[in-house]
Amino acid sequence: MSTTTDDRPKIWRSLAEKVDPRRAERLASEETGIQVGSLLPDNTLVNRRTFLAITGATTATVGLSGCIRRPEENILPYTVQPEYAQPGIPLHFASSTSHRGEGVGLLVESHEGRPTKIEGNPSHPMNAGRTDAHLQARILDLYDNERSGRVRHGEEDSSWAEFDAWWREKAAELEGTRGAGLRILMPPTASPSVDRARQAFAARFPAATVHTWSPVTEDSSRVGTGLAFSQSHVPVYDLGGTSAAGPRAKVIVAFDCDLLAGERGFLNNARGFADGRRVHSTDAQMNRLYVLESTLSVTGMNADHRLRLAPSQVDRYMRGLAEKLSAQSGVQMPPAVARAVEGSFDALPEAHRLWIEKTAEDLAANTGRSVVCAGWRQPFHVHALAHAINVALGNAGTTVHYYPEPDAAERHGLGDLVEAMQGGLDTLIILGGNPVYDAPADLSFAEALANVQNSVHLSSHVDETSTGCSWHLPMAHELEAWGDHFGLDGSYSLQQPLIAPLRGGRASHELFALVAGIRAWRGYNLVRNTFRERLGMAGFERSWRRALHSGVVDAPPSRPRAPALQDSEVAAALSAHAPAAAGGWEAVFIPSYQTWDGSEAHNPWLLEMPDPVTKVVWGNVAYLSPASATELGLLTPHDFEREEYEGSFPNGWVLDITTSAGTVSIPAIVIPGHADQVVTLPLGFGRELAGRHGSGVGTNVYTVRASDALGFATGVEVRRGVGQEIVVQTQDHHSMTTITGDRPLAIDATLEQYRETPDFAQWREPTPTLSPLWTEVDYSQPRPSAQGGRTYQPYPTPREPREGAPPRYKWGMVLDLSSCTGCSACIIACQAENNIAIVGKMEVARGREMHWMRLDRYFVGDDLNDPQVALQPVGCQQCEEAPCENVCPVAATAHSPEGLNDMAYNRCIGTRYCQNNCPYKVRRFNFLDWHGQIPSMARMVFNPNVTVRMRGVMEKCSYCVQRIQAARIAARRLTTVVDGEIQEHRIGEELVSACAQACPSGAITFGDFNDLESEAHRMAHLDQRYSLLAAVGTQPRTVYLGKIRNPNPEMV
């Protein structure tokens, strides 16, 4: 240490400092104990300053590294606040959409301009607030990042401007030829604006033709009603209506007709059917459903009597029924028709004659209160006969209402179009649909398309058809575009956009109007002008606004017609088409409950939704009866022995199925109750270009579908192919009986048994009567105004509940097994509401599906060929004595003061003990980071009020607790003080869970069990109530109503 003169201070405190300042410093610090300067010499590596610097830098680095996991997000204020938008408070908009060609009303929830949930519009007459799984899942399509966002011309990217320019030129050219060489292909659409565009199109291009194609066709019904009534009509069934006299339709006979989940108007049918199943007192009347079908369908699962038949034989059986009916008194069967079906009854197999006879007697005993219906697969003369029977039974006008076809224009089919295309067509405009994929194989649509000079395809995705066309145009989602629709009953509803097109598409009616030369072709103007045309100018703006608000146009409703039956024409058609002889293999084409005709194959929610009947996910398989599988050498007697024990057959054998149109190899499974020598082929899978979720999932069976056998094919060859594939099912067909013991799970009884013992269900599963050792929660006590639980109490004394405050809420759910049809709308509604992840095929195979709501399907009875089905929706039972709560080591799942079994995701460490200890196995664990792979656009579908769960966390049904909280906030705002008294507004019937809101048959009732006036309370105290696994002592809050069947006493 050197001290130079320069270091010496000019002003010094002591002599020592003057001589050696550093020493003085040291002495001073030693003296006072305070560090004055550095204790370390300057020339060492680390001195105080560098130490501080390093420490500071380290702290900062550690701090920074802690930030790495947090995603950066910007919070931006609105520059222009959207109308009515309040952050955190969702808005609801009435809209409508076209669902399988019919208009249905929607109510769409929007958070800060982002639609998140689709519900049914209660004001719409056809769906009355109800939705199905497909409507629920459409919200996910909106945020599909694989939706096409660019106009393509050939292989190259183009733009709307280029297309518009091209079309202007082309249109001028085509106008010169009056439209010869121009064709339009579109799916059946019931829309006033499309009608207008169609007229304008016909005026502009008189020589051009509009063709219609949908793989699940209504042509049989159109032609059939046209034959029966001289003009095409839509039969709308009025099954419900609960009065003292019982349901309007007391006897329903469905001939190969998936009345409740597949046919047009099914939402209306399901609602009416369920009304007729709801028996709440011993003197109540109930409807009875007879089903004749080949493949077990949703309707078949709900049948009281079901006859399995090859599809070609349905005709024969209907004739037999008609003959038996003509013999009954009170049935005015037209003599011509009666003559035409003469001898049909005796031609039926001996074993089934009694069945038909008793059904006929039942129908005849309920004239004017019954329905006979035929499905889309059946030929037109079967439809005509069904209508003739309805007229003869006096049902027309009472239970069956005939409305004019909403899409009344003359139909040109796909066959004509392909013929024209093969001849070298100039311009083909395809407005939606995917004909390259779903056209009948014998038409060779794809090859024909290559002959078309200019082909334009409007579609939401770049699909199989788009790649074969010269122009691909992106189609807007229905929540992005204006539109209007006709319901089956002619009701007129408006579709309004909730968001600007995310991918820049146009709606199909917009493009059609553009093509038709309507100047105001943009959606808003088009729809408004249509509206103005239809309703006139007077008070236009007012009625327009009212229609937008309610979603349904307040126009005079169209009335059902009472068309006269053309009996001789029906008789002639029946004579001309002799029923097919029995024998030989047949193939039935059914639209898949998941992807329908393939148009929903992009949607992973639907792909992962278990098929309501087979519980197969992520793919389609052929269905066989056990006897057919034995005939093909797939099952051995040993398999049947194992089935007795395990409740499942082996499956997945590949079958080679050959029809007149081609051969397909598809894995098969055995389904009880399936017709023998029939193979069912579900449509809608095996897409090549359906995005990362849908491509290559399942097998495309359109390859064996011929244009003359759209519904079913006869003379089919079925052989065992090579190999066996893995079929993923969420449930085997384990029954509740056999080796498992007679388990009282989905408890059922016949109407007679119910009348004898109304509390039959409780006799099967009695609630333990021993009083517990602990004090039970008393929900009648006033709700404490603080948080309720024993949490941190910042006040010296806990706040006492108010004197005379009303009782707490006691949330509960009632599931009516009698009215549940098994359609699975609740599963997807729950998924959309609660941000439930999809996991993919292999994870479902491992048993890791995440659905909070499960639809259990049990086969009842020992006969594999004639099983009865019991359906049981199972979500969290919200047990009073929840086994899951006791075993969680960290108290992550706990009871709320209102009886909810709450999950605190942030607290959960993922021991999965709760899942083990749940007797219902309704808890779902995030084994992997399911949400991590979701593209950012698809994240926009999330409900902002529901936590998105990370991996390692348990989740389960919460009774839609976020809806309860929202209702509570709303109720609090309505609470008033009158004369110093607090008038608390209690949450009432406005609160529904997502599943209950969606359920088409109203099988789910949610509400406050403490509200003695509530429907939920009333339902929960019906005689047929029971608790699932009551013997375990869990005291579930969810109440089931035992299923009541109504078999014909003479047929049992």
Add this chain to the structure above:
Amino acid sequence: MGWRKPMEQLDEQYLVSEGTSLADVTEIVSKVTEQKAPRLWWILFGISTAVTGILGLTIAYLLWTGIGIWGNNSPVAWAWDITNFVWWIGIGHAGTLISAVLYLFRQYWRTAINRFSEAMTIFAVICALMFPTIHAGRPWFLYFSLPIPNQMNMWPNFKSPLLWDVFAVSTYFTVSLLFWYVGLVPDFATLRDRATNKIRKWAYGFVALGWRGSNRHWSNYERAYLILAALSTPLVLSVHSVVSFDFATSVEPGWHTTIFPPYFVAGAVFSGFAMVMTLLIIARTVYGMHDLIRIRHLELMNKIMLTTGSLVGYAYAMEFFIAWYSGNPYERFVFINRAMGDYWWAYWSMITCNVISPQFFWFKKLRTNIPFMFVISIVINVGMWFERFVIIVTSLHHDYLPSAWGNFSPTVFDVLTYCGSLGLFFTAFLLFLRWFPMIAIAEVKMVMPQADPHLGHHGHDDHDEDEDAMTAEPAMAEE
């Protein structure tokens, strides 16, 4: 006072080979840690550490990805993870039983094997603790399950058997570790005194805590040992009883069974002895410990295995009986399903390994046949693993609602985690063999004839009944 009777009268043998001097004992045990490790040790150690490395990688991947890499699912939310946990905890039972219970019951033959089995206990419990830790979905929040005061004012749920597990197993681990260490102190001092280099001197000196072998040291040592033995004895019963509560207090058919606590304890002792046997036979052969670990010891252990194996067999039968007798259809089905369902092979493997295989020990010839007992000891551990698998997986996979039934199949990561835990165990155990006195030198000396002040004197018994004196007495094998 049987143990006081002269050897000759009882027709029994001493626990150490005749002619073995006190110095021989010290030499035999100590030299293992002083000489170069045999080639076989290096081979085994190489394999074990490699497997442990794989375990590390597997766990890293597990923590990164989630426990979905295993085969667990719904309804089988617990599978190999908890099977392994219970299996290891069961193995960890033999240590305390041998050290504490046999000590209190004056079973002097335990001295040859207690060090060994205690070490095994420690390592088995470490392996066991690993599983509940990594099987949690979010292991980084495991501290939620500890009663740490926190700003959330949240306690863990004291009603949960999993929480009882946390307490039971951690208590067991702590007490076992202390017990083991206390016993090691005099022997560490022996090693320190024999040490020829500085590092050994320092290291053994450090862990020997200044032991000088004074009278006062011995007196304190004996006291401490007795107190710890008394403390650990209830733990022998409690730990596996508490582990069984995980199942017994649930509502699952097949789990909700009152026989579980004693049945689990018997099973744990059974598997623990089997594991000690496996290790003992290897170490005895490799290190030539025949003079200290005699065939008599092994035979006695086999008798315990025969007893506990039969107890376990009884429990299996009783479970079946009660399932039938209860009239509960779910319970009945679960048991029929165990024997005849999808996992019938696991059930029958369990019965074969656990109930049938120990029955051979009724025959003295087989009971004293070393290769035979070696095979049987491994078979028993396989069987005990299957027992836990059967209890956990077959009960869960088909329970109440047939709609929720499923199956479990392990993934490669299940196998890697399990094998990895074996690697961890053997790595620790091999290090123990290398650096620790594997047989309790001081305790063995206490039971040698030389330690008997009355050696050669007959027919007197007015002895001081002091505990210390009793322990230091000449002893012989007792049953």
